[in-house]
Amino acid sequence: MATHRVKLPVTIHRARLGPVEFKVIRPARPPVRAVLVDRDRYVDTLLDQDAAKLIGGLWTVAASSPRSLVHIPMRGNRAPDHAQPEAGTRQLDLVLLHHSLQFAPARWKELRARLGPGRPRTVILPVPAPVRGGEPAGDEEARHHRENRDLFHQHLHAETLFMTGSAKVFRATAHRFLDIARYGPGHVAAPPRNPHFCTQFHAADGVLGDAREIHIEYRDRWSPHG
Template sequence: MRRMKLPVTIHQARLGPAEFKVIRPAEPPVRAVLLDRDRSLDTYLDQDAAYLIGGLWLLAASSPRSLVHLPLRGNRAPARGLPEAGTRQLDLVLLHHSLQFAPARWKELRARLGPGRPQTVTLTVPGPELTGGSSTEEGARHHRENRDLFHQHLHAETLFMTGSAKVFRATAPHFLDVARHGPGYVAAHPRHAHFCTEFHSTEGVLGAAREIHVEYCDRWSPRG
């Protein structure tokens, strides 16, 4: 295991009698996009973005009373995986199911967020040898009464990933593995430079949720 220091901004805003805390990365990734392709969701990112999003996944696991918001919609597209007609770019919000936040209120809450206050959080990042689950854990995820599942909602051009602390911790390696291995694999296989992972329906972590394809990209289209 190693420690990751993650600079964030903490925002607080009130909706009626309730006050909500929203956490954003101090510097959102530039080379990262989340695309809604109707039947599936595609994420393209570089190494820095993969580490950052893996860190935010771990932060969501340890922050059950907060919404973790990652602004992505304004980012340029990768050189491969360009969005076709009808594809939407999305922002991302991670939240614990116990917060019971209604995504329909997100646009109003987002509009009330100020500049926030800076803070640095320290996260424990599992090493490569600890990113897999045991066969017992894998079997438990498929149990019909398992509640450690992701559920997704789309609202205000934002994908909401709602889950438990356990499922956020269990799936953070999707991004950490891309950060650790993507650059080396692409450099060694220039003719087949495709390194990816996936939140797959057979993984036992998706409830009312679509599959998510996560791909490393080292080439990005010019801005503009």
């Protein structure tokens, strides 16, 4: 149940590829303290509180915008202190999209190059009540049913991770980022200091189809330039 609503500033971009016009939604202020790292067997996400709130909000936008691509630029960000990507890894941008859009990731580089400055807009989002500890049992059981189609699929193209899913699975998992924002700072600051607070999209969750696991970790220590 939604407890209140928040305003999320975004920019709306439109560009054509042949006869088809695509709508791309970006945050008005892309997250600065956020990195998405391709570690081959899994994807690693490191965030501060503001970035976790923002991405959780954009996850909700993706649930309600089936005809749009939600683009979160972050591949140029500096990683937090003591977490520089190892050799052989690479940082990525993130695109969220509904499976019905049937957008080919191979065309993303061309579409991205055609995006202008966009038009500012404010999206009003419901903020769900905290659900730390997992989703309702009924939803979890349904996800493990063999005919479940509410799954995330991933593609990697042009230094961008594409998360493709249904409105239901985006809506049901946005809280994982919001939980990082709600509980991460207090957990890390509480004595004795424990700097690790995380959640993840795990293979056993019943939300991943053709997709690698995603580790999401709160980080409070970033360099002054990152």
